[in-house]
Amino acid sequence: MNEPYNLDSLMAKLGDFGRYQGFQFFLHILSAVTAGLNMLSLATVAAIPDHRCVIPEVDLNPDGSIIFNATFATTEFIPRLESGKINSCLGWNVTTNSTYTCQKWIYDDTYYQTSRAIDWDFVCDRKWMGSVAQSIYMVGVLTGAVVMGTLADKYGRKPVFCISGILQLILGLLDAFTPEYYSFVIVRYIYGIFGSAGAYIPGFVLTMELVGPSKRSMCGIAFQAAFAFGIMLVAGWGSFIKDYQMLQIIYGLHSLVFFAHIWLMDESPRWLWSNGKVKEAVNIVQKALKINGHKGELDVAEYVSKGNAESRTRETEKKGMSDLFKTPNLRIKTINVCLCWFANSLVYYGLSFSTSSMKGNPYLNMFLMGAVELPSYVITVYLMDRLGRRILTAFCMLVGGVCCISAANMATGSTEAISVVMIGKFLIAASFAIIYNYSAELFPTVVRNSAMGLGSMAARCSGSLAPLLLLCDFLDPRLPSVVFAIIAIVSGTWVLFLPETLNKPMPSSIEDGENFGVGDTFFTSLSRRKRNASLETPPAKAFASEQMEPLR
Incomplete structure (x- = not known):
């Protein structure tokens, strides 16, 4: 049988996860550590004792x-x-x-000797200033999710990643020395663009486009675990370094690691191939094969010839975020997924930012808020490839919403309330992690980074609202938790109407994305299983004919 000499046959030679993918994955995942660290740094640097x-x-x-x-x-x-x-x-x-x-x-001064909040008095009728500073950072992340995601689709994942990594370092240090509140807010906004979006989203997509299907779940969840580790670093450094300027400098210096990426990290072969840079894609895969110990040589000339011919016949029009809304099925999926991102982020950051209101050591509380996510991710990796993305996401969001309502009706700061909040964080962390993988698998290659950016934008909208919503506790201490619960439960129910992606090829073109999962909801799948169970001999591979072409 003649080899097709296309992108799928080229990537198949790499295998799902070898030494090359492992090294590149390590480079990519560092962006998740700094994203988590930068996102929650204000909880210590501007803590309100x-x-x-x-x-x-x-x-x-x-x-x-x-x-x-x-x-x-x-x-x-x-x-x-x-x-x-x-x-x-x-x-x-x-x-x-x-x-x-x-x-x-x-x-x-039991826990905080210095902070921005102490210097600028973020208390009483000035309490809004601290919440706005955190919200502005999240608005910056929102901007970065849209702008940097689109730029990564247009100009490549690597340049956007590396530029963002370097700017993280500069802005992290500038953040420490900004002497006045309104200048500080402006710096926080720009810091958000590059500190938790500019490298993180391209890094995640780079990994999803490099590893094989059997390792996508594990690698995607590992990104979320690395983000949680970044939160734990915030607490760890904060407990040792009491001067907030020095603490912010330490946070900013973590971004030094990204300088090495300029030489060590490769562009996505899938992006290169899809954008007509076939020879570069083949050269990267050839290098990767040598690192992975693959014996034999690639027929580089044939791959380049066939790839260039494919590029000439491929639709030349560039796809972008607007294409997610032009066709009905993609439009519905996009809105549903955006709501899911919005709900997960609102509850996740709402619970994370609320650690300051808990009794006890605030550093320990924050550390535990990050640590509780780790077993969540281990269990999620195990269950995702057994139960699927849809039912697991819906379950975690629905039960997480119930936890928020339960905590709202318990004594504030009580052991019972803190325990229920931790369970809620455990579940929401799981669903938030799944939605990253789920989104990458639902949308086609030509708009995947744009779709991830749009989802992240929805998440940052709610993330920027979370600190402000927590200010509403003066009306009723239960109000923020009740709002979190309602949104989580509504979105968790809607997730049941998304198609399942487990063991299905990722769509490539807009047409693939539009046809993917038509008529597949939790309820139709349940009805189908019941119908098949009533038959003596269920049909084997009933939907094999409906599978799309593999990712290109």
Whole structure:
């Protein structure tokens, strides 16, 4: 049988995961570590400790400055709330027997000696400033998801990855030395574009396009585990380094690793082939085969000849994000997937940012919030290729939503509430991880990076809302959790209407993407299984004829 000399036969020679793929995967996954670290860095750099009003009679020097050794210990000068906690925004004037609005604060230094919040007083009527700074970062990630995803489809995965990695370093250091709030917010916005989107999304797509089908689930979930490890690094460094400027410098210096990628990381052979750069694609695969120990030589000339001929006959029009909405099936899938990204991100970051309101050591709480994701990913890898993407995503979102509602009706900060929140984070982390793989498998090659960017954009919209939504707890402490729960449950139900991608070839063209999974929902699959179970001899490979051509 004659060899077809196409992209699939070329990539098949590499195998699913050899030494070459392993090394490239290691380079790609570093972007997930820094993405997680940059995303949550403000939780320590701008942490808001417990605080109270400055008491002039006790805490101030004659010149009006705060006494160096002023303590957080409360006195009769501080009014209390109905719950018995001190009122951190009001002081008590014993002379006039009335309250007054605080102008200066004393901060509890048990866990935080310095932070942006202490320097700029992100408390009381200025509390919004800290939430806006975090939200602006997420808006930057949203911008990066769209812009950098589109650029990666147009100009290649590698250049976007490397440029973003270098800018991460520059912006991370600039973040530490920005002296004024509004300049700081601008830096945070640009930092978000490159710090948690510009390298992360192309890195993920590079891995998905390089490894074989049997390793996609494992590698995709590993990206999420690396992101969680980045969160754990935030907590780890924060517990040792008490000066927030030095802490931010340490966070920023992690991006030094990306300089080596300029020489060590390769472009995606799939992207090169799809964009007419056939010889470059073949040369990379030939190098990879040698590293993997493959014996024998590629017929480079034949691959280049056939590939160039295929490029000339292929549709030359470039595809972009707008093509996701031009046909009905792709449009419905795109909207459904975007809602899933939106819901997962809202709950994930809502729970992550809420660690400051938990009792106990905030560094330990944040570390546990990251650590609880790791067993979630191990279990997810095991179940994804057995149960499928659709049912597992829906289950995790639905039960995660129930956990949020349950926690809302428990005493704030209680052991029971924290345990339920951790279970919710465990489940949402799993569904968030699956949706990355699920999205990459649902959409065709020509718009895959754009689809991932659009999904990530939806996630960052909700991620930017999460810190602001947490501010609504002054209306009712249960309100944020109830909102998280409702959105998770609605989206988890809609996921059941997406097609399953387990053991199915990834679509290549827009036409493939439009035809993929037509009529396949959880309910039709359930009905089909029941119907087949009622037959004595179920038909073998009932849908073999419906499979599309492999990824090109």
